[in-house]
Amino acid sequence: MKLYHSPTSPFARKVRILIREKGAANRVSEELISTMEDPAALHAANPLGKIPALVMNDGTSYFDSPLICEYLDVALEGPTFIPASNIERWRVQRLHALADGIMDASVSLTFERMRPEAQRSEMWMGRWRRAIERGIAVLEAEVTDLDGALDLGGIATGAALGYLDFRHAGLDWQSKAPELAGWWKDFAKRPSLVETAPPA
Incomplete structure (x- = not known):
């Protein structure tokens, strides 16, 4: 998995914190990207041109930080941060x-x-x-x-x-x-x- 992010984005930071708290930093590669440059790679991952965006190995992508967090909370091993009840x-x-x-x-x-x-x-x-x-x-x-x-x-x-x-x-x-x-x-x-x- 690849996470497009900016080091100054609080939404991307939220996702990056969750990944580390899951103990999964080695399972998600993080790639810096500038939304101001309007890069094609980001558009392919998120048609809205926003970060964070998470790209699976098969090319499937998830965007919007709440969705990414919910996906990673289920997909990654480790503690659960969104209760089921x-x-x-x-x-x-x-x-x-x-x-x-x-x-x-x-x-x-x-x-x-x-x-x-x-x-x-x-x-x-x-x-x-x-x-x-x-x-x-x-x-x-x-x-x-x-x-x-x-x-x-x-x-x-x-x-x-x-x-x-x-x-x-x-x-x-x-x-x-x-x-x-x-x-x-x-x-x-x-x-x-x-x-x-x-x-x-």
């Missing part, structure tokens, strides 16, 4: 969706800031910042859900918080969510997080 499954997937939403808003904010200043939309930037703040507030209120055995909700939360620190340190989320910040401080030390950290 409905109650626990929906709890984990709800947390996963919240973390992905924070990533969506954060990445949108990043791209908007890359535009020339005269073309930036303060209205959209404000909406994305507020979405991030509300998401962080929910994570802070429900931080105990991150305790216990690691699951995909925790993996996604770590990828989201890592991206905020990487691209949006000025939002100062840690001072507004001290319990979550304490969880993140410990979680970020896991080898899977250290190995997938974006470039300094």
Whole structure:
């Protein structure tokens, strides 16, 4: 299997963390790719031209990080990160969706800031910042859900918080969510997080 990714993408990082937590880094090759260059190899793997994209040995591909994570959780040996039972499954997937939403808003904010200043939309930037703040507030209120055995909700939360620190340190989320910040401080030390950290 081959995973197309960027070292700065939080969605790709989520997948890469899961692979390492599965103990399967030697089963999935990781290939750096730039979506800004619009490469043909990525289009063949994902017609939407987005990362991450996972390509099987027979050429079959999976795209969209939740789908890739679910596939790998079943296909790879090792611990399971998406529970089978409905109650626990929906709890984990709800947390996963919240973390992905924070990533969506954060990445949108990043791209908007890359535009020339005269073309930036303060209205959209404000909406994305507020979405991030509300998401962080929910994570802070429900931080105990991150305790216990690691699951995909925790993996996604770590990828989201890592991206905020990487691209949006000025939002100062840690001072507004001290319990979550304490969880993140410990979680970020896991080898899977250290190995997938974006470039300094």
